[in-house]
Amino acid sequence: MQTDFLVIGSGIAGLTYAVKVAEAYPDKEVLVLTKTHSDETNTKYAQGGVAGVWNFDTDTFQKHIDDTLIAGDGLCNKEAVEVVVNEGPSRIQEIIDWGADFDKDENGEYLLGKEGGHSENRILHYKDVTGKEMERAMLHKVSQLPNIKVINHCFVIDIITQHHLGYLVMKTTPDIECFGVYVLNLKTRHVEKIIAKVTFIATGGNGAVYRSTTNPGIATGDGVAMVYRAKGRIENMEFIQFHPTALYENGLRGQSFLITEAVRGDGGILRNHKGEAFMERYDERRDLAPRDIVARAIDNEMKIEGTEFVYLDCTHMDQEKFQKHFPNIYQKCLSIGIDVFKQYIPVSPAAHYSCGGIKTNLHAQTSIHFLLAAGECTSTGLHGANRLASNSLLEAMVFAYRGAAHAIQIFKSQQSNYISNTENIEALFPDWNANGTTNPKEMIMITQSLKELQMLMSDYVGIVRNNERLVRASTRLDTLHLETEKLYKSSIVSPQLCELRNMITVAYLIVKGAQFRLESRGLHYNTDYPAKSKIPQNIVL
Template sequence: MKTDFLVIGSGIAGLTYALKVAQDCPDKTITVLTKTFSDETNTKYAQGGVAGVTDFDNDSFEKHIEDTIIAGDGLCDSEIVEIVVKEGVERIKEIISWGAHFDKEHSGEYALGKEGGHSEFRILHHKDVTGKEIEDTLLRAVASKPNIKLISHCFVVDIITQHHLGFLVTKATPDIECFGVYVLNMKTNEIEKIISKITLLASGGNGQVYRTTTNPSIATGDGVAMLYRAKGRIENMEFIQFHPTALYEAGVTGQAFLISEAVRGDGAILRNDKGEAFMEKYDERKDLAPRDIVARAIDNEMKINGTEHVFLDCTKMDMEKFLHHFPNITDKCLSLGIDVSKQYIPVAPAAHFSCGGIKTDEWGRSSIRNLYACGECASTGLHGANRLASNSLLEAMVFAHRCYLNSVEKIETLEFNTAIPDWNAKGTTAPKEMILITQSLKELQLLMTDYVGIVRTNIRLERAMKRLDLLHEETEQFYETTFVSPQLCELRNLITVGYLIVKEAQLRHESRGLHYNTDYPAKNDIVQNIVL
């Protein structure tokens, strides 16, 4: 199969890019691949909203820029921050013009929320299902474009480069080039090749590397792992954001239900098992401190008191407003017998967002030619050491636009590479025991949770790396001798992601933002991004 533009992922980043290219290049083919259903993305589960300066009477670009840089703890690229904040307003207007609805006050003005780290009310939202509203809007828009082909249940196995043509490719190789991808068609169970002129990785996050995460099961770091195997550049993977307030359900692992930060923005208070409001002990901003600070505070309270969760107190809030703004959260709590007007919500931190990823420039270009990246799989320079709440959807829209602008400029100069060999499965057999995959995944998630969580130490990181080495060795042997399956590919990708997180955490001899190591409790004067 050949396509002019190939998009890996059907979240806000991939669909925004595909839609823009389709509008600008009606004579070109755009193919969007997604490994499950087209709407099953991290975007769909985003609750809080989109941060953007729309109320210029009370807010400003300068304030949003400053809030972002403060949250990023010295590692944000200030030029990128300015680009995203200033260009983001037009992207918000654009998504509204495509049909997305954000909540409004009775006056007709947008109902703006406030979340941790923000100095002003600037979060546009659609109740507590903003991501789903955006995802549905984009899917409708994409369906109206005849030159976009959206294919579900296709698992991208590897990026095709000169390596597959028999050349030795290392990180020092100049001009590594992407020619397309190998894909496991889950409907036919065959590996197919898709040749493309331009490829965009918009493959989402990697929360499933931890035992408990707000991410869906598809968030297995596929894009980051594939690019690393293709000898592309990765940076800042040590900065994994744990959302402070995932709903705690005893015995439940995997995807945790998110209690949006907007709930605290509207007045909810964190309390420990004694009923004490504790955030004032940790930060003058109390419950609206940046997420890294709140997550560490909760983690500390849980360890001090020997509990598995703390509580979120919503009982003093305006319940009419709460029910209007957070119907999804209300229904979920009621399903567990929790009446938020009378009872506290049990919450605990869960892996939420990767601030690092595929290193890109200001146009979303990766270190591999004709391969772009945007969305959570990319490291654009916006987030630094910690993401400011609700900046992720904004970033995805801004960089999808920039990837589109840059890629359509050069599409006419590119040709298909027709010398790509078919996938070689010679010598492989069907796996005899799936337990070898499922048990390794459990081991990986447990070691990452226990050794590479909110608080780290050198010895924990060392132990994690030793166990990762063994898991990597076992899994690669299995991969070389058995048929490719989505489960095996995801395990392989998650082990790579785990390695990158641990390796970059070991290289950062300081505590900064989301990376807190008790052996290096202070920040260094020299601030740098760690690139692998």
């Protein structure tokens, strides 16, 4: 198969890019691949909202920039921050024009929420399902463009580069080029080649590496792992944001229900098992301190008390307003026997967002030519060492838009990879070689390795780390890597095996980044290096 524009992922970043290039080139095909259904993305599960300067009577771009830089703890790229904050409102208005709905007051003005780290109310939201609403609007817009083709149930295995033509490709190779991907069609179970002039990665995060996460099960870090294997640059993977308030359900493993930070923005109070409002002991901003501070505070309270959760107190909040703003949270809590107006909500931190990822520039370019990326799978410089709440959807739209503009320029200037105009391009690349492989005799080899991976990452590379834990995690990962690579080489590929392989790669990158960072900064807290270094540095692998 050949296409002009290839998009991997159907979240807010992938669909924004697809719409923009499709509108610019209505005679060109835009192919969007997703490994499950087109609406099953990290975007769908974003509750709180999207941040943007909207009320210029009280808010300014500079305030939003300053808030983002403070949260990023010295590692933000200021230029990237300025680009996202200044261009963000235009992208928000665009998705509104495409049909996205955000909550308004009785006068028709947008209701603006406030979350941790923000100095002003600037969060646009739709109840507590903002991401789902934005995804709905995007998919509707995509359906109106006939040159966009969405194919579900396609698992992208690897990026095609000169390596597949027999050339030696290393990290130092200056002109690595992307020609497309190998993809496992989950319906036919065949691995197919897709050759593309420009490839765009928007594969989301990697929360599934941890035992408890607010991400869906598909968040397995596929894009980051593929780019790393293709010798692309990966940055700051040690900065994993743990959302402070995931709903605690005894015995649950995997995706946890998110209690959005907007609940604390509206007045929710964190309390320990003694009923004490403890956040005032950790930060003057109390419950609305940045997420890294709140998550560490909760982690410390749990360790002091020997418990697995703390409480979020909403009993004093306006009942009508709560049910209108947070209907899904209210119903979810009721479903497990908690009336939020009479009982505290048990919460604990869960892996939520990766601030690092594929290193990109201000035009969504990766270190591999003709390979662009945006969204959670990237490291754009916006988040630095800690993401400011509700900046993620904004970042995805802005850099997807910029990536599309760059891809359009490639076509306008007739630049493309050196084989793009060659006849019978597909024949240049080898077909997927499955000779000598068989189906695994037992799936337990995969499922047990996954459990072990998630356990060691949660226990050793969580909110608080130290050198001994990181060494132990690295040693265990080496063993898992060797076992899984042996299984991969002898087995017919499956999504379960490929995801495990990708997650081990991502876990390795998180651990290595953490070992190289000899300080505590933002989301990375190492008890052996509790102070910040004088000169902030990015860790590029």
